[in-house]
Amino acid sequence: MKPPRFRYLRAESVDGALRALADNPDSRPLAGGQSLIAMMNLRLVRPACLVDINRVAGLGYIREDGDGVAIGALTRHNDVKHSDLVRARCPLLTEAYESIAHHTVRNRGTLGGNLCHADPSSETPAVMVAVGATLVLQSVGGRREVAAEDFFQGPYETAARQDELLVEIRLPGRGAEGWAFAEVSNRHGDFAIAVIATTLRLADGRCEAARVVASAVGEHAARLRPAEDALTGGAIDDAAIERAAEAAAGAVDPHSDSHADAVYRRDAVAALTRRTLRRAAERCG
Amino acid sequence: MERETISVTVNGRAYERQVEPRRLLSDFLRDDLRLTGTHVGCEHGVCGACTVMMDGVTARSCLTFAVMADGAEIETIEGLGSVDAMHPVQRAFWEKHGLQCGFCTPGMLMTAVELLERNSDPSVDDIRDAISGNLCRCTGYQTIVDSIRYAAHLMREDGA
Numbered sequence: 001m002k003p004p005r006f007r008y009l010r011a012e013s014v015d016g017a018l019r020a021l022a023d024n025p026d027s028r029p030l031a032g033g034q035s036l037i038a039m040m041n042l043r044l045v046r047p048a049c050l051v052d053i054n055r056v057a058g059l060g061y062i063r064e065d066g067d068g069v070a071i072g073a074l075t076r077h078n079d080v081k082h083s084d085l086v087r088a089r090c091p092l093l094t095e096a097y098e099s100i101a102h103h104t105v106r107n108r109g110t111l112g113g114n115l116c117h118a119d120p121s122s123e124t125p126a127v128m129v130a131v132g133a134t135l136v137l138q139s140v141g142g143r144r145e146v147a148a149e150d151f152f153q154g155p156y157e158t159a160a161r162q163d164e165l166l167v168e169i170r171l172p173g174r175g176a177e178g179w180a181f182a183e184v185s186n187r188h189g190d191f192a193i194a195v196i197a198t199t200l201r202l203a204d205g206r207c208e209a210a211r212v213v214a215s216a217v218g219e220h221a222a223r224l225r226p227a228e229d230a231l232t233g234g235a236i237d238d239a240a241i242e243r244a245a246e247a248a249a250g251a252v253d254p255h256s257d258s259h260a261d262a263v264y265r266r267d268a269v270a271a272l273t274r275r276t277l278r279r280a281a282e283r284c285g
Numbered sequence: 286m287e288r289e290t291i292s293v294t295v296n297g298r299a300y301e302r303q304v305e306p307r308r309l310l311s312d313f314l315r316d317d318l319r320l321t322g323t324h325v326g327c328e329h330g331v332c333g334a335c336t337v338m339m340d341g342v343t344a345r346s347c348l349t350f351a352v353m354a355d356g357a358e359i360e361t362i363e364g365l366g367s368v369d370a371m372h373p374v375q376r377a378f379w380e381k382h383g384l385q386c387g388f389c390t391p392g393m394l395m396t397a398v399e400l401l402e403r404n405s406d407p408s409v410d411d412i413r414d415a416i417s418g419n420l421c422r423c424t425g426y427q428t429i430v431d432s433i434r435y436a437a438h439l440m441r442e443d444g445a
Contacts, residue, residue: 001328002309002328003350005305005306008287008289008350008352033349033350033353034330034345037347037348037349037350038330041348042329052352102418103343103399103418104345105348107343108345
Protein backbone atom coordinates (compact mmCIF):
# COMPACT_ATOMS: atom_id res chain seq x y z
CA MET A 1 0.00 0.00 0.00
CA LYS A 2 0.97 3.65 -0.14
CA PRO A 3 1.60 5.79 2.93
CA PRO A 4 -1.03 8.31 4.01
CA ARG A 5 -0.51 12.05 3.45
CA PHE A 6 1.60 14.02 5.91
CA ARG A 7 3.23 17.42 6.19
CA TYR A 8 7.00 17.32 5.70
CA LEU A 9 9.46 19.50 7.58
CA ARG A 10 13.18 19.17 7.13
CA ALA A 11 15.44 20.12 10.03
CA GLU A 12 19.05 21.14 9.48
CA SER A 13 20.05 21.51 13.13
CA VAL A 14 19.10 20.08 16.52
CA ASP A 15 17.58 23.43 17.50
CA GLY A 16 15.58 23.53 14.27
CA ALA A 17 14.28 20.02 14.86
CA LEU A 18 13.31 20.82 18.46
CA ARG A 19 11.48 23.98 17.40
CA ALA A 20 9.63 22.09 14.65
CA LEU A 21 8.56 19.39 17.13
CA ALA A 22 7.43 22.00 19.67
CA ASP A 23 5.54 24.09 17.08
CA ASN A 24 3.76 21.07 15.60
CA PRO A 25 2.17 18.99 18.37
CA ASP A 26 1.02 16.46 15.74
CA SER A 27 4.57 15.81 14.53
CA ARG A 28 7.16 13.13 15.17
CA PRO A 29 10.76 12.75 14.06
CA LEU A 30 11.72 10.84 10.91
CA ALA A 31 15.18 9.27 11.19
CA GLY A 32 16.22 6.33 8.97
CA GLY A 33 12.57 5.43 8.43
CA GLN A 34 13.24 1.69 8.23
CA SER A 35 10.45 0.87 10.68
CA LEU A 36 8.30 4.00 10.52
CA ILE A 37 7.89 4.10 6.73
CA ALA A 38 7.13 0.36 6.63
CA MET A 39 4.35 0.93 9.19
CA MET A 40 3.09 3.95 7.26
CA ASN A 41 3.01 1.90 4.05
CA LEU A 42 0.87 -0.63 5.91
CA ARG A 43 -1.20 2.28 7.31
CA LEU A 44 -0.57 1.09 10.85
CA VAL A 45 0.52 4.62 11.76
CA ARG A 46 -0.59 7.95 10.31
CA PRO A 47 1.57 10.79 11.58
CA ALA A 48 0.15 14.14 10.45
CA CYS A 49 3.58 15.72 10.29
CA LEU A 50 7.13 14.36 10.04
CA VAL A 51 10.26 16.26 11.01
CA ASP A 52 13.08 14.80 8.89
CA ILE A 53 16.25 14.82 11.00
CA ASN A 54 18.49 12.98 8.51
CA ARG A 55 20.40 16.17 7.66
CA VAL A 56 20.79 17.40 11.22
CA ALA A 57 24.51 17.98 11.74
CA GLY A 58 26.25 16.63 14.82
CA LEU A 59 23.94 13.72 15.68
CA GLY A 60 25.99 10.98 14.04
CA TYR A 61 29.09 10.06 16.07
CA ILE A 62 30.67 7.40 18.26
CA ARG A 63 33.12 8.68 20.86
CA GLU A 64 34.75 7.90 24.18
CA ASP A 65 32.75 9.00 27.21
CA GLY A 66 34.82 8.34 30.33
CA ASP A 67 35.23 4.55 30.44
CA GLY A 68 32.19 4.16 28.22
CA VAL A 69 30.92 5.24 24.82
CA ALA A 70 28.59 8.01 23.70
CA ILE A 71 26.70 7.42 20.46
CA GLY A 72 24.84 10.14 18.57
CA ALA A 73 21.21 9.13 18.10
CA LEU A 74 21.39 9.44 14.30
CA THR A 75 24.33 7.03 13.97
CA ARG A 76 23.47 4.36 11.41
CA HIS A 77 23.31 0.75 12.55
CA ASN A 78 26.17 -0.40 10.33
CA ASP A 79 28.46 2.27 11.80
CA VAL A 80 27.68 1.06 15.33
CA LYS A 81 27.95 -2.59 14.31
CA HIS A 82 31.44 -2.12 12.86
CA SER A 83 32.78 0.32 15.45
CA ASP A 84 35.97 -0.86 17.17
CA LEU A 85 35.25 1.45 20.09
CA VAL A 86 31.81 -0.10 20.63
CA ARG A 87 33.29 -3.60 20.31
CA ALA A 88 35.93 -2.78 22.94
CA ARG A 89 33.68 -1.03 25.42
CA CYS A 90 30.21 -2.50 24.87
CA PRO A 91 30.75 -5.87 23.18
CA LEU A 92 27.22 -6.93 24.12
CA LEU A 93 25.89 -4.42 21.58
CA THR A 94 28.30 -5.67 18.89
CA GLU A 95 27.21 -9.25 19.60
CA ALA A 96 23.53 -8.26 19.37
CA TYR A 97 24.12 -6.69 15.95
CA GLU A 98 24.82 -10.17 14.58
CA SER A 99 21.05 -10.67 14.88
CA ILE A 100 19.78 -7.22 13.91
CA ALA A 101 18.13 -6.75 10.51
CA HIS A 102 19.84 -7.01 7.13
CA HIS A 103 22.76 -5.03 5.73
CA THR A 104 20.64 -2.71 3.55
CA VAL A 105 18.29 -1.85 6.42
CA ARG A 106 21.31 -1.22 8.68
CA ASN A 107 22.73 1.21 6.08
CA ARG A 108 19.83 3.61 6.73
CA GLY A 109 18.34 2.64 10.09
CA THR A 110 19.64 4.49 13.15
CA LEU A 111 20.29 3.35 16.71
CA GLY A 112 18.28 6.27 18.13
CA GLY A 113 15.35 5.69 15.79
CA ASN A 114 15.35 2.01 16.65
CA LEU A 115 15.21 2.76 20.39
CA CYS A 116 12.47 5.39 20.04
CA HIS A 117 10.40 3.08 17.84
CA ALA A 118 10.43 0.66 20.80
CA ASP A 119 9.22 -2.36 18.90
CA PRO A 120 8.49 -5.01 21.55
CA SER A 121 10.59 -7.58 19.66
CA SER A 122 13.55 -5.27 19.11
CA GLU A 123 17.06 -6.29 20.21
CA THR A 124 18.70 -2.94 21.03
CA PRO A 125 16.36 -2.05 23.94
CA ALA A 126 17.34 -5.29 25.70
CA VAL A 127 21.02 -4.42 25.31
CA MET A 128 20.45 -0.89 26.63
CA VAL A 129 18.67 -2.17 29.74
CA ALA A 130 21.26 -4.93 30.30
CA VAL A 131 24.24 -2.56 30.26
CA GLY A 132 22.43 0.23 32.13
CA ALA A 133 22.58 2.78 29.31
CA THR A 134 21.49 6.38 29.73
CA LEU A 135 19.39 8.05 27.05
CA VAL A 136 19.69 11.81 26.64
CA LEU A 137 16.48 13.56 25.58
CA GLN A 138 16.38 17.16 24.46
CA SER A 139 13.57 19.65 23.93
CA VAL A 140 13.42 23.44 23.59
CA GLY A 141 13.08 23.44 27.39
CA GLY A 142 16.42 21.68 27.95
CA ARG A 143 17.97 18.26 28.36
CA ARG A 144 17.19 15.34 30.61
CA GLU A 145 18.68 11.92 31.10
CA VAL A 146 16.58 8.78 31.37
CA ALA A 147 17.84 5.35 32.40
CA ALA A 148 17.14 2.78 29.66
CA GLU A 149 15.22 0.75 32.23
CA ASP A 150 12.71 3.60 32.60
CA PHE A 151 12.63 4.57 28.92
CA PHE A 152 10.74 1.57 27.52
CA GLN A 153 7.16 1.69 28.76
CA GLY A 154 5.06 -0.40 26.39
CA PRO A 155 4.77 -1.57 22.80
CA TYR A 156 5.99 1.41 20.72
CA GLU A 157 5.82 3.56 23.87
CA THR A 158 8.71 5.34 25.52
CA ALA A 159 9.32 8.01 28.14
CA ALA A 160 10.09 10.55 25.40
CA ARG A 161 7.47 13.29 25.12
CA GLN A 162 6.23 14.37 21.69
CA ASP A 163 8.42 17.50 21.76
CA GLU A 164 11.55 15.62 22.83
CA LEU A 165 14.29 14.26 20.60
CA LEU A 166 16.65 11.47 21.64
CA VAL A 167 20.06 13.00 20.96
CA GLU A 168 22.59 10.69 22.61
CA ILE A 169 22.96 7.17 23.94
CA ARG A 170 25.54 6.69 26.71
CA LEU A 171 26.90 3.24 27.36
CA PRO A 172 28.82 2.86 30.63
CA GLY A 173 32.25 1.22 30.82
CA ARG A 174 32.12 -2.53 31.19
CA GLY A 175 34.81 -3.04 33.83
CA ALA A 176 35.15 -6.79 34.44
CA GLU A 177 31.54 -7.49 33.53
CA GLY A 178 30.68 -10.63 31.57
CA TRP A 179 28.09 -10.36 28.84
CA ALA A 180 26.14 -12.41 26.31
CA PHE A 181 23.30 -11.97 23.81
CA ALA A 182 21.22 -14.66 22.15
CA GLU A 183 17.96 -14.78 20.24
CA VAL A 184 15.63 -17.16 18.49
CA SER A 185 14.11 -16.06 15.19
CA ASN A 186 12.63 -17.88 12.21
CA ARG A 187 15.35 -16.68 9.86
CA HIS A 188 18.53 -14.75 10.44
CA GLY A 189 17.79 -11.02 10.59
CA ASP A 190 14.05 -11.50 11.06
CA PHE A 191 11.96 -10.22 13.94
CA ALA A 192 12.87 -12.07 17.12
CA ILE A 193 10.72 -14.74 18.76
CA ALA A 194 12.68 -14.41 22.00
CA VAL A 195 15.71 -12.36 23.05
CA ILE A 196 17.88 -12.54 26.16
CA ALA A 197 20.71 -10.12 26.96
CA THR A 198 22.73 -10.81 30.09
CA THR A 199 25.42 -9.00 32.07
CA LEU A 200 27.23 -10.50 35.05
CA ARG A 201 29.65 -9.11 37.63
CA LEU A 202 31.63 -11.49 39.85
CA ALA A 203 33.68 -10.81 42.98
CA ASP A 204 35.71 -13.65 44.53
CA GLY A 205 33.75 -16.17 42.47
CA ARG A 206 30.40 -14.89 43.70
CA CYS A 207 27.83 -13.00 41.67
CA GLU A 208 27.83 -9.39 42.74
CA ALA A 209 25.31 -8.14 40.18
CA ALA A 210 23.38 -9.73 37.35
CA ARG A 211 21.01 -8.47 34.71
CA VAL A 212 18.87 -10.83 32.71
CA VAL A 213 16.84 -8.84 30.18
CA ALA A 214 14.20 -10.22 27.83
CA SER A 215 12.69 -8.82 24.66
CA ALA A 216 10.02 -10.12 22.24
CA VAL A 217 8.23 -11.95 25.06
CA GLY A 218 6.43 -9.02 26.68
CA GLU A 219 5.27 -5.48 26.06
CA HIS A 220 8.80 -4.10 26.12
CA ALA A 221 12.37 -5.06 26.97
CA ALA A 222 12.48 -5.69 30.71
CA ARG A 223 14.69 -7.16 33.43
CA LEU A 224 13.65 -10.56 34.70
CA ARG A 225 14.27 -9.89 38.39
CA PRO A 226 13.44 -13.37 39.71
CA ALA A 227 16.20 -14.74 37.45
CA GLU A 228 18.61 -12.06 38.65
CA ASP A 229 17.74 -12.79 42.29
CA ALA A 230 18.46 -16.49 41.70
CA LEU A 231 22.03 -15.55 40.77
CA THR A 232 23.00 -12.69 43.06
CA GLY A 233 25.23 -13.60 46.02
CA GLY A 234 26.10 -17.13 44.92
CA ALA A 235 28.51 -18.92 42.64
CA ILE A 236 27.56 -19.15 38.97
CA ASP A 237 27.49 -22.93 38.66
CA ASP A 238 25.19 -25.27 36.73
CA ALA A 239 22.67 -25.37 39.56
CA ALA A 240 22.46 -21.57 39.80
CA ILE A 241 22.12 -21.24 36.04
CA GLU A 242 19.32 -23.81 36.04
CA ARG A 243 17.49 -21.98 38.84
CA ALA A 244 17.86 -18.70 36.94
CA ALA A 245 16.59 -20.26 33.70
CA GLU A 246 13.51 -21.61 35.47
CA ALA A 247 12.93 -18.28 37.18
CA ALA A 248 13.30 -16.45 33.84
CA ALA A 249 10.72 -18.68 32.17
CA GLY A 250 8.36 -18.09 35.10
CA ALA A 251 8.86 -14.32 34.98
CA VAL A 252 7.63 -13.81 31.41
CA ASP A 253 4.08 -13.84 30.10
CA PRO A 254 4.62 -14.20 26.35
CA HIS A 255 2.01 -13.94 23.61
CA SER A 256 1.21 -16.45 20.88
CA ASP A 257 1.27 -15.54 17.23
CA SER A 258 1.82 -17.18 13.85
CA HIS A 259 5.58 -17.40 14.46
CA ALA A 260 5.55 -19.12 17.85
CA ASP A 261 3.11 -19.87 20.64
CA ALA A 262 3.50 -18.79 24.24
CA VAL A 263 4.77 -22.20 25.42
CA TYR A 264 7.52 -22.19 22.81
CA ARG A 265 8.51 -18.63 23.69
CA ARG A 266 8.69 -19.51 27.39
CA ASP A 267 10.92 -22.51 26.63
CA ALA A 268 13.08 -20.30 24.44
CA VAL A 269 13.51 -17.83 27.32
CA ALA A 270 14.79 -20.65 29.58
CA ALA A 271 17.15 -21.97 26.90
CA LEU A 272 18.50 -18.52 26.01
CA THR A 273 18.97 -17.66 29.69
CA ARG A 274 21.05 -20.83 30.18
CA ARG A 275 23.09 -20.15 27.05
CA THR A 276 23.80 -16.50 27.77
CA LEU A 277 24.63 -17.04 31.45
CA ARG A 278 27.20 -19.73 30.61
CA ARG A 279 28.87 -17.45 28.07
CA ALA A 280 28.66 -14.40 30.32
CA ALA A 281 30.25 -16.30 33.24
CA GLU A 282 33.16 -17.38 31.00
CA ARG A 283 33.69 -13.79 29.93
CA CYS A 284 33.85 -12.29 33.44
CA GLY A 285 37.14 -10.76 34.42
CA MET B 286 -1.80 19.38 -2.29
CA GLU B 287 1.54 20.21 -0.74
CA ARG B 288 4.52 19.46 -2.97
CA GLU B 289 8.25 19.67 -2.53
CA THR B 290 10.80 20.31 -5.25
CA ILE B 291 13.64 17.81 -5.25
CA SER B 292 16.82 17.42 -7.29
CA VAL B 293 18.30 13.97 -7.64
CA THR B 294 20.94 12.42 -9.83
CA VAL B 295 19.90 9.02 -11.13
CA ASN B 296 22.44 6.95 -13.05
CA GLY B 297 24.46 10.10 -13.69
CA ARG B 298 21.55 12.17 -15.02
CA ALA B 299 20.16 15.12 -13.05
CA TYR B 300 16.41 15.41 -12.51
CA GLU B 301 14.32 18.07 -10.83
CA ARG B 302 10.74 17.16 -9.97
CA GLN B 303 7.89 18.15 -7.69
CA VAL B 304 6.73 15.38 -5.39
CA GLU B 305 4.22 14.86 -2.63
CA PRO B 306 6.08 14.18 0.63
CA ARG B 307 4.51 10.74 0.82
CA ARG B 308 5.90 9.74 -2.61
CA LEU B 309 8.08 6.67 -2.08
CA LEU B 310 11.43 6.67 -3.84
CA SER B 311 10.42 3.40 -5.52
CA ASP B 312 7.31 5.01 -7.05
CA PHE B 313 9.24 8.15 -7.91
CA LEU B 314 11.76 6.10 -9.91
CA ARG B 315 9.15 3.95 -11.62
CA ASP B 316 6.24 6.32 -12.20
CA ASP B 317 7.79 9.80 -12.31
CA LEU B 318 11.10 8.94 -14.01
CA ARG B 319 9.78 5.87 -15.85
CA LEU B 320 12.73 3.81 -14.68
CA THR B 321 10.79 0.59 -14.23
CA GLY B 322 13.81 -1.66 -13.73
CA THR B 323 13.49 -1.20 -9.97
CA HIS B 324 10.78 -3.62 -8.85
CA VAL B 325 8.26 -3.20 -6.06
CA GLY B 326 7.42 -6.38 -4.18
CA CYS B 327 6.21 -6.22 -0.59
CA GLU B 328 6.35 -2.43 -0.16
CA HIS B 329 7.25 -2.76 3.52
CA GLY B 330 10.94 -3.49 3.46
CA VAL B 331 10.91 -7.26 3.65
CA CYS B 332 11.57 -8.56 0.12
CA GLY B 333 14.48 -6.43 -1.15
CA ALA B 334 13.20 -6.25 -4.76
CA CYS B 335 13.29 -2.43 -4.69
CA THR B 336 16.93 -2.18 -3.53
CA VAL B 337 18.84 0.70 -5.16
CA MET B 338 22.12 2.47 -4.40
CA MET B 339 21.77 5.78 -2.60
CA ASP B 340 24.98 7.75 -2.12
CA GLY B 341 27.05 4.63 -2.64
CA VAL B 342 25.26 2.17 -0.36
CA THR B 343 22.16 0.06 -0.85
CA ALA B 344 18.80 1.38 0.32
CA ARG B 345 15.27 0.02 0.25
CA SER B 346 13.57 2.50 -2.10
CA CYS B 347 10.16 1.52 -0.64
CA LEU B 348 11.38 2.60 2.82
CA THR B 349 12.65 5.96 1.59
CA PHE B 350 10.53 8.98 0.75
CA ALA B 351 11.63 10.68 -2.47
CA VAL B 352 11.99 13.96 -0.53
CA MET B 353 14.63 12.27 1.64
CA ALA B 354 16.66 11.63 -1.52
CA ASP B 355 16.83 15.33 -2.40
CA GLY B 356 20.44 16.00 -3.44
CA ALA B 357 21.33 12.30 -3.44
CA GLU B 358 23.07 10.20 -6.09
CA ILE B 359 20.92 7.19 -6.96
CA GLU B 360 21.96 4.21 -8.99
CA THR B 361 19.40 1.76 -10.30
CA ILE B 362 19.63 -1.41 -12.32
CA GLU B 363 19.36 0.69 -15.50
CA GLY B 364 22.71 2.26 -14.67
CA LEU B 365 24.53 -1.00 -14.09
CA GLY B 366 25.07 -2.11 -17.67
CA SER B 367 23.36 -2.66 -20.99
CA VAL B 368 22.63 -5.69 -23.16
CA ASP B 369 25.74 -4.89 -25.18
CA ALA B 370 27.93 -4.00 -22.21
CA MET B 371 26.82 -6.04 -19.24
CA HIS B 372 28.21 -5.52 -15.77
CA PRO B 373 30.14 -8.66 -14.66
CA VAL B 374 27.39 -9.34 -12.11
CA GLN B 375 24.78 -9.27 -14.89
CA ARG B 376 26.91 -11.54 -17.06
CA ALA B 377 27.38 -13.97 -14.19
CA PHE B 378 23.62 -14.14 -13.44
CA TRP B 379 23.01 -14.79 -17.14
CA GLU B 380 25.63 -17.51 -17.47
CA LYS B 381 24.86 -19.25 -14.16
CA HIS B 382 21.06 -19.04 -14.44
CA GLY B 383 20.80 -16.75 -11.41
CA LEU B 384 17.20 -15.89 -12.24
CA GLN B 385 13.98 -17.46 -13.42
CA CYS B 386 11.05 -15.03 -13.31
CA GLY B 387 13.40 -12.06 -12.80
CA PHE B 388 11.31 -10.19 -10.26
CA CYS B 389 13.89 -10.20 -7.46
CA THR B 390 16.82 -9.78 -9.87
CA PRO B 391 17.28 -5.96 -9.85
CA GLY B 392 17.48 -5.97 -6.05
CA MET B 393 19.71 -9.05 -6.01
CA LEU B 394 22.11 -7.42 -8.47
CA MET B 395 22.37 -4.13 -6.54
CA THR B 396 22.93 -6.07 -3.32
CA ALA B 397 25.59 -8.24 -5.01
CA VAL B 398 27.37 -5.19 -6.41
CA GLU B 399 27.55 -3.65 -2.93
CA LEU B 400 28.89 -6.90 -1.45
CA LEU B 401 31.57 -7.24 -4.14
CA GLU B 402 32.66 -3.65 -3.65
CA ARG B 403 33.57 -4.37 -0.03
CA ASN B 404 34.63 -8.02 -0.44
CA SER B 405 36.23 -9.14 -3.72
CA ASP B 406 36.34 -12.83 -2.69
CA PRO B 407 33.27 -13.60 -0.57
CA SER B 408 32.68 -17.08 0.82
CA VAL B 409 29.36 -18.85 0.31
CA ASP B 410 28.41 -17.83 3.87
CA ASP B 411 29.31 -14.19 3.16
CA ILE B 412 27.08 -14.26 0.07
CA ARG B 413 24.19 -15.92 1.88
CA ASP B 414 24.44 -13.34 4.65
CA ALA B 415 24.56 -10.47 2.15
CA ILE B 416 21.47 -11.59 0.23
CA SER B 417 19.55 -12.66 3.36
CA GLY B 418 17.35 -9.57 2.99
CA ASN B 419 16.42 -10.35 -0.63
CA LEU B 420 13.68 -12.88 -1.23
CA CYS B 421 13.58 -15.10 -4.32
CA ARG B 422 10.65 -17.45 -4.85
CA CYS B 423 12.02 -19.30 -7.91
CA THR B 424 15.61 -20.38 -7.67
CA GLY B 425 16.04 -21.72 -4.16
CA TYR B 426 19.00 -19.29 -4.07
CA GLN B 427 21.58 -21.89 -5.11
CA THR B 428 22.12 -20.46 -8.59
CA ILE B 429 22.11 -16.93 -7.20
CA VAL B 430 24.94 -17.82 -4.82
CA ASP B 431 26.77 -19.52 -7.72
CA SER B 432 26.26 -16.40 -9.86
CA ILE B 433 27.68 -14.05 -7.24
CA ARG B 434 30.70 -16.29 -6.69
CA TYR B 435 31.25 -16.36 -10.45
CA ALA B 436 30.81 -12.56 -10.64
CA ALA B 437 33.49 -12.17 -7.98
CA HIS B 438 35.76 -14.37 -10.09
CA LEU B 439 35.04 -12.33 -13.23
CA MET B 440 35.65 -9.04 -11.45
CA ARG B 441 38.94 -10.25 -9.95
CA GLU B 442 40.04 -11.34 -13.43
CA ASP B 443 39.03 -7.96 -14.88
CA GLY B 444 40.95 -6.21 -12.14
CA ALA B 445 44.03 -8.41 -12.53
